[in-house]
Amino acid sequence: MTSTTESEHHADRRVQLVDRVVIRFAGDSGDGIQVTGDQFTTESAIFGNDLSTLPNFPAEIRAPAGTLAGVSAFQVHISDHDILTPGDAPNVLVAMNPAALRANVGDLPVGGTAVVNSDAFDERALEKAGYGSNPLTDGSLKGFRVYEVPMTSLTLEACKPSGAKARDAERSKNFFALGLVAWLYQRPTAVTENWIAKRYGKNPVVVEANTLAFRAGYHFGETAELFESVYEVPAAQHEPGTYTNITGNTAVAWGLLAAAELGKVPLFLGSYPITPASDILHELSKHKNFGVRTLQAEDEIAGVGAALGAAFGGALGVTTTSGPGVDLKAETIGLAVSLELPLLIVDIQRGGPSTGLPTKTEQADLLHAMFGRHGEAPVPIVAAKTPSHCFDAAIEAVRIALKYRTPVFLLSDGYLANGSEPWKVPSVSDLPDISTTFAPAADGEQPFLPYARDPETLARPWALPGTPGLEHRIGGLEKADRTGEVSYDPVNHEKMVHLRAARIAGIAKDIPAVEVDDPSGEARVLLLGWGSTYGAIAAATRRVRADGRRVAHVHLVHLNPFPANLGEVVRRYDRVIVPEGNLGQLTRLVRADFLVDARALTKVQGTPFTVTEIEQAVSDALAELDEPAGQAEEESR
Amino acid sequence: MTEVAVPVTTRKDWASDQDVRWCPGCGDYSILAAVQFLLPELGVRRESTVFVSGIGCAARFPYYMNTYGMHSIHGRAPAIATGLAISRPDLDVWVISGDGDALSIGGNHLIHALRRNVNLTILLFNNQIYGLTKGQYSPTSEVGKVTKSTPFGSLDTPFNPVSLALGAEASFVARTHDMDRKHMQEMFRRAHDHRGAALVEVYQNCNVFNDGAFEAVTGRASREEMVIPLEHGQPIRFGADGHRGLIMNDRGQLEIAEVADVGEDAILVHDETREDPGLAFALSRIATGPHQPTPMGVFRAVERPDYGSLVDSQLLEAQARKGAGDLQSLLRSGTSWTVG
Ligand SMILES: Cc1ncc(C[n+]2csc(CCOP(=O)(O)OP(=O)(O)O)c2C)c(N)n1
Numbered sequence: 010m011t012s013t014t015e016s017e018h019h020a021d022r023r024v025q026l027v028d029r030v031v032i033r034f035a036g037d038s039g040d041g042i043q044v045t046g047d048q049f050t051t052e053s054a055i056f057g058n059d060l061s062t063l064p065n066f067p068a069e070i071r072a073p074a075g076t077l078a079g080v081s082a083f084q085v086h087i088s089d090h091d092i093l094t095p096g097d098a099p100n101v102l103v104a105m106n107p108a109a110l111r112a113n114v115g116d117l118p119v120g121g122t123a124v125v126n127s128d129a130f131d132e133r134a135l136e137k138a139g140y141g142s143n144p145l146t147d148g149s150l151k152g153f154r155v156y157e158v159p160m161t162s163l164t165l166e167a168c169k170p171s172g173a174k175a176r177d178a179e180r181s182k183n184f185f186a187l188g189l190v191a192w193l194y195q196r197p198t199a200v201t202e203n204w205i206a207k208r209y210g211k212n213p214v215v216v217e218a219n220t221l222a223f224r225a226g227y228h229f230g231e232t233a234e235l236f237e238s239v240y241e242v243p244a245a246q247h248e249p250g251t252y253t254n255i256t257g258n259t260a261v262a263w264g265l266l267a268a269a270e271l272g273k274v275p276l277f278l279g280s281y282p283i284t285p286a287s288d289i290l291h292e293l294s295k296h297k298n299f300g301v302r303t304l305q306a307e308d309e310i311a312g313v314g315a316a317l318g319a320a321f322g323g324a325l326g327v328t329t330t331s332g333p334g335v336d337l338k339a340e341t342i343g344l345a346v347s348l349e350l351p352l353l354i355v356d357i358q359r360g361g362p363s364t365g366l367p368t369k370t371e372q373a374d375l376l377h378a379m380f381g382r383h384g385e386a387p388v389p390i391v392a393a394k395t396p397s398h399c400f401d402a403a404i405e406a407v408r409i410a411l412k413y414r415t416p417v418f419l420l421s422d423g424y425l426a427n428g429s430e431p432w433k434v435p436s437v438s439d440l441p442d443i444s445t446t447f448a449p450a451a452d453g454e455q456p457f458l459p460y461a462r463d464p465e466t467l468a469r470p471w472a473l474p475g476t477p478g479l480e481h482r483i484g485g486l487e488k489a490d491r492t493g494e495v496s497y498d499p500v501n502h503e504k505m506v507h508l509r510a511a512r513i514a515g516i517a518k519d520i521p522a523v524e525v526d527d528p529s530g531e532a533r534v535l536l537l538g539w540g541s542t543y544g545a546i547a548a549a550t551r552r553v554r555a556d557g558r559r560v561a562h563v564h565l566v567h568l569n570p571f572p573a574n575l576g577e578v579v580r581r582y583d584r585v586i587v588p589e590g591n592l593g594q595l596t597r598l599v600r601a602d603f604l605v606d607a608r609a610l611t612k613v614q615g616t617p618f619t620v621t622e623i624e625q626a627v628s629d630a631l632a633e634l635d636e637p638a639g640q641a642e643e644e645s646r
Numbered sequence: 647m648t649e650v651a652v653p654v655t656t657r658k659d660w661a662s663d664q665d666v667r668w669c670p671g672c673g674d675y676s677i678l679a680a681v682q683f684l685l686p687e688l689g690v691r692r693e694s695t696v697f698v699s700g701i702g703c704a705a706r707f708p709y710y711m712n713t714y715g716m717h718s719i720h721g722r723a724p725a726i727a728t729g730l731a732i733s734r735p736d737l738d739v740w741v742i743s744g745d746g747d748a749l750s751i752g753g754n755h756l757i758h759a760l761r762r763n764v765n766l767t768i769l770l771f772n773n774q775i776y777g778l779t780k781g782q783y784s785p786t787s788e789v790g791k792v793t794k795s796t797p798f799g800s801l802d803t804p805f806n807p808v809s810l811a812l813g814a815e816a817s818f819v820a821r822t823h824d825m826d827r828k829h830m831q832e833m834f835r836r837a838h839d840h841r842g843a844a845l846v847e848v849y850q851n852c853n854v855f856n857d858g859a860f861e862a863v864t865g866r867a868s869r870e871e872m873v874i875p876l877e878h879g880q881p882i883r884f885g886a887d888g889h890r891g892l893i894m895n896d897r898g899q900l901e902i903a904e905v906a907d908v909g910e911d912a913i914l915v916h917d918e919t920r921e922d923p924g925l926a927f928a929l930s931r932i933a934t935g936p937h938q939p940t941p942m943g944v945f946r947a948v949e950r951p952d953y954g955s956l957v958d959s960q961l962l963e964a965q966a967r968k969g970a971g972d973l974q975s976l977l978r979s980g981t982s983w984t985v986g
């Protein structure tokens with residue numbers, strides 16, 4: 010049964026050293042692919058590789074088994090050096106059934122490796138996947154190195170001693186695949202065996218079956234003489250410290266817990282479940298011993314409303330959501346702008362419009378966050394750039410909210426939310442103090458002025474109910490400067506509009522200038538990015554430079570206001586390219602603010618940019634800039 | 647900390663310095679007066695009292711109270727107040743709402759605040775009209791209502807706010823009206839003292855857009871025969887010398903009867919503490935509109951843990967079980983490894 014398409018001879022097994030590899034596990038959404046990917050990731054993290062992951066699952070919980078719609082995948086990039094993306098394309102594809110093969114083989118480069126569960130390639134399954142003939146025999150996989158492994162039958166055989174029923178034992182085949190790949194890449198096995206024991210501890214038969222399947226996969230690699238070599242991806246050089254592998258959503262949740270502690274305010278989360286943001290609600294709900302109050306509200310409006318009510322009472326009010334939820338929250342965010350109270354809105358962006366692509370990533374809510382309210386209602390925006398950076402970005406967003414008494418948007422997206430990377434765990438004592446002050450009690454002799462402002466920040470006092478002498482009323486009607494009383498005076502309104510704008514614009518003085526990554530200082534092309542494009546842009550930048558060419562990279566974390574030096578920086582370059590997962594939203598802002606000819610490099614396919622796509626755009630720009638002046642001028646018309 | 651006695655206050659202390667801007671003759675004035683007269687009697691502090699409202703004429707209420715207050719956005723007051731009440735159990739949080747605010751745009755938030763039993767005192771000013779937007783029909787307007795937006799008469803069946811609240815698992819539901827300050831105060835006091843969500847429907851006259859909507863029931867001349875007072879433990883009787891009363895007929899339905907015809911023993915004794923809200927619901931259906939004898943008083947008052955206390959006890963339980971949260975250990979709680 011077992012054979013390779015390339016060669017039949019059994020060479021002595023060699024250990025091949027590789028500096029990096031991208032592996033994609035793919036199967037039915039009921040096959041446990043995400044668990045398999047997660048475990049391989051953990052093994053690799055503990056082994057010491059640098060890594061980056063990209064889960065990809067369908068919106069349906071269980072689409073019909075065996076169909077293309079039901080294919081779930083998990084890509085992990087491991088390396089012996091620091092890497093920035095989950096990889097443009099897999100080197101190895103593990104396909105548990107024909108649909109998984111068909112949905113993913115297009116991404117496999119010529120010469121790539123496919124490990125397939127040959128048991129799953131029966132006629133029915135082939136038909137469901139839309140194959141007219143069996144790709145394992147019809148020659149269509151020529152050009153790939155294909156390993157056919159009867160994973161289902163080997164798993165059933167291996168699981169016999171566990172006493173698991175065949176139906177249940179079959180479900181362990183993902184652990185067989187994991188074992189096989191663990192062997193192929195010489196991963197430590199104890200990590201997974203311990204995890205299985207812990208995760209399924211309540212059900213000894215399942216522990217036994219999964220462990221047996223995992224070991225069987227590992228031993229199969231060793232004994233079957235199917236594979237000519239094993240691969241070793243040596244550990245990467247990391248700075249000394251304690252590391253953990255973290256997803257963007259966990260990092261947001263932990264960042265919020267940290268921010269509440271650093272801000273010395275109780276954390277209140279009002280949220281309504283929505284993909285891909287729900288995991289933040291789940292994570293925070295686990296940590297009630299930190300004193301965090303979580304409310305699963307009746308809808309998104311109530312979620313943000315409750316957060317704002319809690320903020321009035323002195324809490325760090327947070328709401329977490331995705332695009333459709335942001336739509337619903339708009340009016341309440343506008344109220345928060347008027348009330349000038351701290352509030353954090355976390356938007357884990359997904360493909361839109363409407364329900365769009367719930368499980369796929371996109372960056373198309375930037376202008377929504379920027380302008381998605383009636384009236385002049387400026388809101389600061391902070392965007393995370395990598396999964397672990399979500400932790401710092403959350404703290405930074407909260408810092409701004411507390412200090413400037415304003416709602417703040419924190420933007421992440423599906424790619425960061427579910428993707429993961431190793432993160433050097435910070436020492437809590439190194440985290441910034443972001444605490445704020447509340448207005449002190451008064452004797453009530455002088456009228457309290459709820460809209461008197463700090464001359465430096467233009468922030469108003471945070472006067473909490475319960476404080477004697479500060480009784481006051483706030484609301485969405487326009488307020489008189491200083492007194493906060495209802496005012497319909499046109500001149501006062503104009504003044505308040507300007508004051509609110511100036512308060513947010515002034516934050517530019519309080520955020521770091523952009524750092525320009527341009528080692529030679531002589532690049533003519535600038536890649537300007539924001540959010541999750543960071544990894545692909547930084548990796549493309551390296552490739553261009555490795556080629557002896559020059560390119561600069563600036564990555565924005567603060568999108569409103571922009572860092573003070575951004576205009577000066579973008580004007581220095583002959584060409585500004587803005588890669589973004591939308592149709593050019595940051596590009597518009599930059600063009601409008603700085604009158605530069607920034608050009609968008611857009612992608613809205615529900616997947617992150619590949620490094621190649623960005624590298625290509627730089628190459629094209631460099632080529633264009635080298636063209637004779639006359640032609641370039643003509644083009645710039 | 648030593649408990650400082652609550653200072654003695656009068657109505658004046660609870661009134662803000664803002665000019666009240668409702669139309670002259672509006673029922674909202676007497677509701678405001680009832681609240682301002684009541685608060686000095688409740689033994690509460692101004693600084694610990696918060697009024698949260700949505701949008702509408704009624705929703706201007708917080709501006710006139712010398713307490714903390716938030717005039718928020720249309721319909722959302724129960725949600726906003728929920729966040730405040732949960733995170734600050736030490737506060738007395740009141741919600742002021744109109745029939746459009748509470749039952750149309752904010753219907754979702756109202757029912758969820760009630761079912762959760764958030765510790766809120768909710769006053770619903772029902773004038774059966776949209777006052778602030780100048781007279782469109784509301785979700786409590788009677789069928790056939792002719793307004794600017796329904797020149798041929800409205801088609802929608804109205805909500806009965808008391809029935810709605812009972813259906814939404816409210817632990818306290820009462821009704822009163824703007825013509826009887828003493829009764830309002832009594833209902834507001836009961837609602838305030840109730841731990842959990844308390845809803846009081848207040849029949850409120852909008853003399854500009856819906857004048858006299860409740861006159862047939864609350865007017866001085868009609869009141870005696872048209873208001874059915876609900877008093878816990880008392881037979882439900884009304885009319886001159888209590889000549890009429892409520893009975894349960896042999897089809898299991900509530901019915902108004904002459905006491906002389908059915909005998910005193912047949913008259914239903916009101917029990918606001920019944921666990922089963924069925925009878926309270928039946929009581930709320932006695933009148934289908936304010937042209938029939940209408941029950942006023944507490945329909946239901948049952949004990950149920952309030953949401954904020956439940957939230958807090960979960961926090962304490964988690965702390966007892968896992969110890970107070972330690973950030974540094976949390977950050978290391980995933981699978982972690984050490985380099986160097
Ligand atoms: C989102 C939104 N939609 C509509 C309005 C306009 N609006 C203001 S008050 C109101 C109705 C108020 O009626 P009700 O709640 O019965 O209060 P009343 O004025 O009768 O006291 C409407 C429709 C608004 N302010 N906000």
Ligand code: SF4
Pocket residue numbers: 667668669671672673674703704773777778851852853854855
């Ligand atoms: S419009 Fe009606 S409800 Fe509004 S203030 Fe005037 S009388 Fe009162």
Ligand SMILES: [Mg+2]
Pocket residue numbers: 702744745746771772773774775776777784
């Ligand atoms: Mg009304």
